[in-house]
Amino acid sequence: METLLTNFTSPIVLAFVLGIVAKLIKSDLEFPRPIYQGLSIYLLLAIGLKGGVELSTTPFAEFVWPATSTLFLGILTPLTAYAVLRYMGKIDIDNSAGIAAHYGSVSAVTFIAAISYAETLGDTPEGFMPTLVALLEVPGIIVALMIPQLSKSESGSIKKAFHEVITGSSIVLLLGGLVVGYIAGPLKFEPVKPFFVNGFQGALVLFLLELGMITARRLQDLRKVGFFLLGFGIIVPIIHGFLAVVIGLWSGLSVAGASVFAAMVSSGSYIAAPAAVRIALPKASPTLYLTASLGITFPFNIAFGIPLYYIIATWLGG
Amino acid sequence: MKLTELFLVTIVTERILRDDIISLIKEQGSKGHTITDTTGEGSRGTRVSDFEGKNVKIETVVSRDVGNKIIDAISEAYFENYAVIVYANPVKVVRGDKYI
Numbered sequence: 001m002e003t004l005l006t007n008f009t010s011p012i013v014l015a016f017v018l019g020i021v022a023k024l025i026k027s028d029l030e031f032p033r034p035i036y037q038g039l040s041i042y043l044l045l046a047i048g049l050k051g052g053v054e055l056s057t058t059p060f061a062e063f064v065w066p067a068t069s070t071l072f073l074g075i076l077t078p079l080t081a082y083a084v085l086r087y088m089g090k091i092d093i094d095n096s097a098g099i100a101a102h103y104g105s106v107s108a109v110t111f112i113a114a115i116s117y118a119e120t121l122g123d124t125p126e127g128f129m130p131t132l133v134a135l136l137e138v139p140g141i142i143v144a145l146m147i148p149q150l151s152k153s154e155s156g157s158i159k160k161a162f163h164e165v166i167t168g169s170s171i172v173l174l175l176g177g178l179v180v181g182y183i184a185g186p187l188k189f190e191p192v193k194p195f196f197v198n199g200f201q202g203a204l205v206l207f208l209l210e211l212g213m214i215t216a217r218r219l220q221d222l223r224k225v226g227f228f229l230l231g232f233g234i235i236v237p238i239i240h241g242f243l244a245v246v247i248g249l250w251s252g253l254s255v256a257g258a259s260v261f262a263a264m265v266s267s268g269s270y271i272a273a274p275a276a277v278r279i280a281l282p283k284a285s286p287t288l289y290l291t292a293s294l295g296i297t298f299p300f301n302i303a304f305g306i307p308l309y310y311i312i313a314t315w316l317g318g
Numbered sequence: 319m320k321l322t323e324l325f326l327v328t329i330v331t332e333r334i335l336r337d338d339i340i341s342l343i344k345e346q347g348s349k350g351h352t353i354t355d356t357t358g359e360g361s362r363g364t365r366v367s368d369f370e371g372k373n374v375k376i377e378t379v380v381s382r383d384v385g386n387k388i389i390d391a392i393s394e395a396y397f398e399n400y401a402v403i404v405y406a407n408p409v410k411v412v413r414g415d416k417y418i
Contacts, residue, residue, distance in 0.1 A: 278332075282398075282399030282400060283399055
């Protein structure tokens with residue numbers, strides 16, 4: 001209970017709520033687009049750099065099993081999401097696959113929020129976690145987009161969607177940052193460290209304010225998507241998160257690492273996946289997949305999911 | 319100054335289609351284009367471009383023949399599943415040979 005309260009009173013979550021409130025009361029507050037883009041570049045690059053620096057001091061053996069588990073879950077989660085949507089929700093193939101692609105992939109902001117939550121509690125997740133984000137982003141989307149390809153011939157271009165995912169800004173920044181940080185190592189990272197580490201939490205607060213406003217716009221669509229998707233957007237992430245905690249701990253991650261891993265696996269992408277799905281499955285409705293991942297799962301994870309996965313991880317592995 | 323009558327074809331669409339549409343109009347014979355970021359509202363609801371950025375307006379001055387080919391190619395490829403508006407205006411341009 002205390003862990004939940006810590007989360008609710010964190011500036012990150014409160015800024016998110018403020019963003020939602022600002023839109024609900026129709027405030028004229030608007031986040032300038034270039035600042036939003038600048039902040040997202042800063043956050044992703046900072047996470048990549050930090051991860052790369054720590055990866056340069058991590059023995060390879062420590063990293064192999066978590067990486068393998070990530071790929072395994074990256075393939076499994078879109079399939080379970082698809083099965084639930086298609087067979088329990090009776091949603092058509094395109095929309096099921098479109099939504100499944102989002103849940104197979106990962107939300108970088110949820111990941112960043114989970115890291116900073118664990119750090120607030122005085123815990124440190126493994127330094128190589130950002131590498132896992134990059135590994136998780138791609139397979140989920142590809143697997144989900146393959147499903148309609150297998151069941152019928154008519155569909156958008158999977159090749160172009162693939163290009164969109166691989167070259168998307170989040171992957172380029174995360175992987176690029178990892179490589180730069182890895183090559184530079186701790187000593188050479190020292191001079192740029194103040195900029196990327198000290199300013200990080202503050203930038204995250206600003207970013208969450210904007211995401212709150214974007215989420216609020218999605219909330220208006222909640223009525224259109226129905227109760228099934230609402231339940232899906234909460235229950236499936238919990239199941240995926242639970243699975244990820246178990247597999248994460250088994251693969252050798254610490255409690256903090258497993259809780260961040262669970263937040264990653266349970267989250268739904270809303271930057272890389274929407275673009276890829278729009279190209280590969282043009283018939284799938286953006287209202288459904290964006291509302292599910294951004295209007296339901298994202299706020300759920302930020303407010304309840306992240307502390308919940310932490311509690312489960314402590315309970316199973318502490 | 320001599321004026322030539324040509325067609326200004328305007329395409330307003332989702333940001334995500336920008337590069338595809340530009341290669342499409344080039345393939346059909348357009349020699350150049352102007353792109354503007356725009357916002358607006360239409361018959362289609364949610365747009366992925368919420369994240370991708372604003373909608374785009376692509377304008378190109380072409381001959382009647384190329385204009386028709388562009389319009390046909392775009393309606394064939396994108397009208398069903400994407401938010402696209404295409405229209406053409408006759409325009410009088412100087413240095414008409416630049417565009418054909």
